[in-house]
Amino acid sequence: MKKNLAPIARLFWNALGIAILVFLFGASYRVTQIDFPRLVRDAYKARDFVMAFLSPDVVTRDVETTVIEMNFPVPCGSAPEAEMPDSGPRLVTNVPCAEARQTFILEGFDLLPNSEVNVSWLLPTGGTLRIGRVTTDEDGHFLIEVEVRPITAAQDGVPSRITAETLVPVGPLKPSQALLDVMREMFVTIFMALLSTTIATIIAAPLSFLAASNITKRGVLGTAVYYIARSFFNFIRSFEPLVMASVFAFWLGYGPFAGSLALTVVTTASLGKLFSEAVESIDSGPIEAIQATGANRLQTVLYAVVPQIVPDFISFIVYHWDINVRISTIIGFVGGGGIGYYLNEQINSMVGYHRAGTAIWAIIIVVWALDFLSAEVRKRLT
Amino acid sequence: MKTKAPKRPSPWLAGALSLLLPGLGQIYARQRYRGGAVLIAFLVVLGMVAWYGQPAWYFAPLGIWLWNVWDAVGQAGERRVSVLIPLLLGLTAAYSIGWQMVRVDFTSANWERGLAVLRPMFRPDLFERRTELNRMWTPISVPCSTTQEAPPARRQDGEKLAFATPDCAGVLETVIVSVSGMWPDTDTEIWWETNIGDDKPLGGNENAPLIVRTDETGSLTTTIRVPSTILIAQPDPTLQLTHRIYFDQRRPIGGLQFSTNGGFVVKGMTESVTMALMATFLAVLLAIPISFLAARNLMSANPFTFAIYVVVRTVLNFVRSIESLILAIVFVIIVGLGPFAGVLALAVHSVAALAKLYSEVIEGIDPGPIEAVRATGANWVQVVRYGVIPQIVPPFTAFTIYRWDINVRSSTVIGMVGGGGIGFYLIQWIALNDMRAVGAAFIAIAIVVMTLDYVSARIRERLV
Amino acid sequence: MLRIENLTKIYPNGTRALHDVSFEVQDGEFLVVIGLSGSGKSTLLRCINRLIEPTSGKIFWDDIDITAASPAELRHIRRHIGMVFQQFNLVKRSSVMTNVLSGRLGYANPWLSLLGIWPAADKEMALKALERVGIADKAQSRADALSGGQQQRVGIARALMQDPKIILADEPVASLDPVLSHSILQYLEQLNKDGLTVICSLHFLDLVHRYATRVIALKDGVKVFEGLPKEIDRAKFKEIYGEEAQEVRAASFEAEA
Numbered sequence A: 001m002k003k004n005l006a007p008i009a010r011l012f013w014n015a016l017g018i019a020i021l022v023f024l025f026g027a028s029y030r031v032t033q034i035d036f037p038r039l040v041r042d043a044y045k046a047r048d049f050v051m052a053f054l055s056p057d058v059v060t061r062d063v064e065t066t067v068i069e070m071n072f073p074v075p076c077g078s079a080p081e082a083e084m085p086d087s088g089p090r091l092v093t094n095v096p097c098a099e100a101r102q103t104f105i106l107e108g109f110d111l112l113p114n115s116e117v118n119v120s121w122l123l124p125t126g127g128t129l130r131i132g133r134v135t136t137d138e139d140g141h142f143l144i145e146v147e148v149r150p151i152t153a154a155q156d157g158v159p160s161r162i163t164a165e166t167l168v169p170v171g172p173l174k175p176s177q178a179l180l181d182v183m184r185e186m187f188v189t190i191f192m193a194l195l196s197t198t199i200a201t202i203i204a205a206p207l208s209f210l211a212a213s214n215i216t217k218r219g220v221l222g223t224a225v226y227y228i229a230r231s232f233f234n235f236i237r238s239f240e241p242l243v244m245a246s247v248f249a250f251w252l253g254y255g256p257f258a259g260s261l262a263l264t265v266v267t268t269a270s271l272g273k274l275f276s277e278a279v280e281s282i283d284s285g286p287i288e289a290i291q292a293t294g295a296n297r298l299q300t301v302l303y304a305v306v307p308q309i310v311p312d313f314i315s316f317i318v319y320h321w322d323i324n325v326r327i328s329t330i331i332g333f334v335g336g337g338g339i340g341y342y343l344n345e346q347i348n349s350m351v352g353y354h355r356a357g358t359a360i361w362a363i364i365i366v367v368w369a370l371d372f373l374s375a376e377v378r379k380r381l382t
Numbered sequence B: 001m002k003t004k005a006p007k008r009p010s011p012w013l014a015g016a017l018s019l020l021l022p023g024l025g026q027i028y029a030r031q032r033y034r035g036g037a038v039l040i041a042f043l044v045v046l047g048m049v050a051w052y053g054q055p056a057w058y059f060a061p062l063g064i065w066l067w068n069v070w071d072a073v074g075q076a077g078e079r080r081v082s083v084l085i086p087l088l089l090g091l092t093a094a095y096s097i098g099w100q101m102v103r104v105d106f107t108s109a110n111w112e113r114g115l116a117v118l119r120p121m122f123r124p125d126l127f128e129r130r131t132e133l134n135r136m137w138t139p140i141s142v143p144c145s146t147t148q149e150a151p152p153a154r155r156q157d158g159e160k161l162a163f164a165t166p167d168c169a170g171v172l173e174t175v176i177v178s179v180s181g182m183w184p185d186t187d188t189e190i191w192w193e194t195n196i197g198d199d200k201p202l203g204g205n206e207n208a209p210l211i212v213r214t215d216e217t218g219s220l221t222t223t224i225r226v227p228s229t230i231l232i233a234q235p236d237p238t239l240q241l242t243h244r245i246y247f248d249q250r251r252p253i254g255g256l257q258f259s260t261n262g263g264f265v266v267k268g269m270t271e272s273v274t275m276a277l278m279a280t281f282l283a284v285l286l287a288i289p290i291s292f293l294a295a296r297n298l299m300s301a302n303p304f305t306f307a308i309y310v311v312v313r314t315v316l317n318f319v320r321s322i323e324s325l326i327l328a329i330v331f332v333i334i335v336g337l338g339p340f341a342g343v344l345a346l347a348v349h350s351v352a353a354l355a356k357l358y359s360e361v362i363e364g365i366d367p368g369p370i371e372a373v374r375a376t377g378a379n380w381v382q383v384v385r386y387g388v389i390p391q392i393v394p395p396f397t398a399f400t401i402y403r404w405d406i407n408v409r410s411s412t413v414i415g416m417v418g419g420g421g422i423g424f425y426l427i428q429w430i431a432l433n434d435m436r437a438v439g440a441a442f443i444a445i446a447i448v449v450m451t452l453d454y455v456s457a458r459i460r461e462r463l464v
Numbered sequence C: 001m002l003r004i005e006n007l008t009k010i011y012p013n014g015t016r017a018l019h020d021v022s023f024e025v026q027d028g029e030f031l032v033v034i035g036l037s038g039s040g041k042s043t044l045l046r047c048i049n050r051l052i053e054p055t056s057g058k059i060f061w062d063d064i065d066i067t068a069a070s071p072a073e074l075r076h077i078r079r080h081i082g083m084v085f086q087q088f089n090l091v092k093r094s095s096v097m098t099n100v101l102s103g104r105l106g107y108a109n110p111w112l113s114l115l116g117i118w119p120a121a122d123k124e125m126a127l128k129a130l131e132r133v134g135i136a137d138k139a140q141s142r143a144d145a146l147s148g149g150q151q152q153r154v155g156i157a158r159a160l161m162q163d164p165k166i167i168l169a170d171e172p173v174a175s176l177d178p179v180l181s182h183s184i185l186q187y188l189e190q191l192n193k194d195g196l197t198v199i200c201s202l203h204f205l206d207l208v209h210r211y212a213t214r215v216i217a218l219k220d221g222v223k224v225f226e227g228l229p230k231e232i233d234r235a236k237f238k239e240i241y242g243e244e245a246q247e248v249r250a251a252s253f254e255a256e257a
Helices: A002-031 A036-041 A043-054 A177-210 A219-237 A241-252 A256-280 A284-292 A297-334 A339-348 A353-381 B011-020 B024-028 B032-052 B055-076 B084-101 B111-122 B260-293 B303-320 B324-335 B339-363 B367-375 B380-417 B422-431 B435-463 C041-048 C071-078 C096-104 C110-115 C120-132 C148-160 C178-193 C205-211 C234-241 C247-256
Strands: A059-072 A090-093 A103-109 A116-122 A128-135 A142-147 A160-175 B127-142 B154-157 B160-165 B174-180 B187-193 B199-201 B210-213 B220-225 B241-258 C002-010 C016-025 C030-034 C056-061 C081-084 C166-170 C197-201 C214-219 C222-227
Touching: A002 B260, A036 A043, A036 B324, A036 B339, A043 A353, A043 B324, A059 A090, A090 A160, A116 A142, A128 A142, A177 A219, A177 A256, A177 A297, A177 A339, A177 A353, A177 B084, A219 A256, A219 B435, A241 A256, A241 A297, A241 B111, A241 B380, A241 B422, A241 B435, A256 A297, A284 A297, A297 A339, A297 A353, A297 B324, A297 B380, A339 A353, A353 B303, B011 B024, B011 B055, B024 B032, B024 B055, B032 B055, B032 B084, B055 B084, B111 B435, B127 B154, B127 B160, B127 B174, B160 B241, B174 B241, B187 B220, B210 B220, B241 B260, B260 B303, B260 B339, B260 B380, B260 B422, B260 B435, B303 B339, B324 B339, B324 B380, B339 B380, B367 B380, B367 C081, B380 B422, B380 B435, B380 C096, B380 C110, B422 B435, C002 C041, C016 C041, C016 C056, C016 C214, C016 C222, C030 C041, C030 C178, C030 C205, C041 C166, C041 C197, C081 C148, C096 C120, C096 C148, C120 C148, C148 C178, C166 C178, C178 C197, C178 C205, C214 C234, C222 C234
Parallel strands: C030 C197, C030 C214, C081 C166, C166 C197
Antiparallel strands: A059 A160, A090 A103, A103 A142, A116 A128, A116 A160, B127 B241, B154 B160, B160 B174, B174 B220, B187 B199, B187 B210, B187 B241, C002 C016, C002 C056, C214 C222
């Protein structure tokens, strides 16, 4: 009896399905080199980045720099030793001169209290060698141990000098260079999205009618056009804008133009598909009704077709603008310009983490705001 | 009691107010939203132009300002005023400035270069014809040593004999190489293998293969130059070591096989799809419990749970607005290059996206069936099993498959920042100008993404 | 016998849905509860199987105090009280069979039921129940593939699976057209004739006159009438439905009279 076999067959198919799934996940687990212990063990590596992200470079203050310096001959006798004053802001060493690879103690007195001091060597060649960054106590005193490097040797009787740069922030807070850069790049990013969405709309709107079955799919030629348009949209749509952008950037050179063009191409396909679906879902009732009044073709389109599709079209356009802003924030990673390019540069420069933090915050805020705005607009439309 | 009749706003006053501050006159004429919108539009356009800094563009905010005065007068007089003028002004300014900031410049598009980029992509490097390899090699000593006699640069293998003269040579010196007993009248690639196994081409400027044809007896003789770069990694460049010169002949034996790059395409695509699968799986595990915390109807019972709801929702929105590509950078820093970083990035982004969708499903549960199951005397586990789960599983599954679909798309690019998958190879091929391999990658991406798109759409159609 | 004593329900937002309602239902009765929307009919029915906890008052069923039952006891009691809903309350994405079987949950082995495994006897019983309401051929369809009348029959079949002594029907025909209403109520009438007690809330007076053996009327949570269907005259109708009662209802009442 067939009826009694059914549960066994179902059990078999279920078991087979589960076995395939388990196998797939097992294989995926191997292929993707999942290693959670490493994630936990090496989580500290992200500390610098996360800390920088939490303290983005947003504001700055003008810095007033005061410099004091002293001669320090290496090795001893190669140049006259410096006199050490006993009052006023001054640098004092425990030895007047030193040989290479020796260590001595450098102290500063009566500097500005509680401020940051950059201590470095000023080499006879004109170059500088950083010693370190110290903070003075409330008496304006600091102490640092210095190891003498061979490069600091005096040349032709001109000794290296030790300099102490005191940095004092003065004046009001003002936006930092990073913030200004990020804002400019953000402008570019938003305009990239705006331009590409607009151009894509202009191209996609007429093309979408070709891919709408109720309009085009008539006769052999129409059917062929319909399928070609459909496949074209689907084919282009299957590439992420970043993939496109990497090729466009290779062709046109790095910059927002390449990014916008790549974005335009993908958006055209995506909008074309959405538009064509909107056209397909038109209610034929109003068309009949308008035709029944004796209207001509153009009037029918204007009064029966356009009013039906415009809200959908606008909703899709707003939605895509939102998506495109998201994508343009990262398209710069492959050379597409905008904030992504800046972000990538800062991340790769190692010292730019704080600036990268500023960029990421800007992205989050803009994406969030546009997400909200586009959702509101679309809610109004439907 | 006599109520004061509402006084008609004076057009003059409205105009004057709007002249003072855009939108103020409209607000005075009891058009609060219009006034606010005018003010915001004016400020946005003004800000944009001020930012751009070209004085000529100030005509746009100026025009909006003048229009606004006219509009205020019209509003006070209850006359309709079209918003077309300020809309056009604003859009013109936005598009012109945008056009220049994006540096649109079609003249920069070098069409020849475009074709050079595009043409190889139509000959994708995915398959090659299966071939049979006929290989021979001879040892050679580099460099010549004053203290040590070089062993003969000669090797016999059955019929085949290969030799080089002299037996030893220094960098960039010329060597005569010969081989015999190979297939007759066949192209033979000659290349150098260093003592540590590095391959060096011998043709062109040490950057192209050297190909010589054998004669009808299957022998060839030619001169080569010892490559300049073979000693770079050697600590002591005077030490004499044995390198090899290879002679490779190939002939088709019918059929096709994956080319080297084709193999990488398959590997990269496999990685991408499995990354997406793994990321979706991990995301589902986390998103299901989180989605219950993010469901308003479950969490609004008391202030404490409501606070949790608000926090969870905020965090989800926050994470959702960080693209997975940016997350991938962070994870590459932690776990290094490779698919695992990509999996983590995709998973974190997907958790946020899925938890939001799931929680909306939970918020939309129909309480009717739950009541009905409770009325049969079921305990709460049974209520969940028969009243809740059947309602949420199909949409959960549909959203999960949809997410997998999105993740497969994303995983094709996440490799571009080191997250593994096809993007990792793609970005390198582009940097190396290997557009045939890029073409192969494009085809693979299109096939996989379109197939999954179709399959997932079908499954979702059946589920919902 | 079901005895309701001084039942009061006040919702947390302060709405007084039931106020001091008392009545008795003899075994084998077809009791109809009438009243305007919001008069407390649904609350009253849901208090009987404690889907809604009454604020005060008692409900006795054959001297068992339902209001005092522990959760486990309550589930045991609920097994014998089937319920039919206005919106059918089927799990729309599950099959008809699963929906009907879920009526057996109070009896089923909890673990097996979690895995979706049911005894053959229960399946047999479910098919019989579906046959009884005339839709055995739809057993494997998804619930949302059925029409409204068919869905309500699934709802009745689900209630039958409980082997109920009482059936609570909350506006079972309010979402259906008049012809279907009669067919659904005829199923309930048949069950009533087979010995089940039916407590049913209804909207339309003509249906009340046709099916009820006794009627209770609620107005703003207060019982304003208890008696035989034929005792409801025009004056009573106005008292129950208010002065501004729809003329349609009045007309239907006059047609009955």
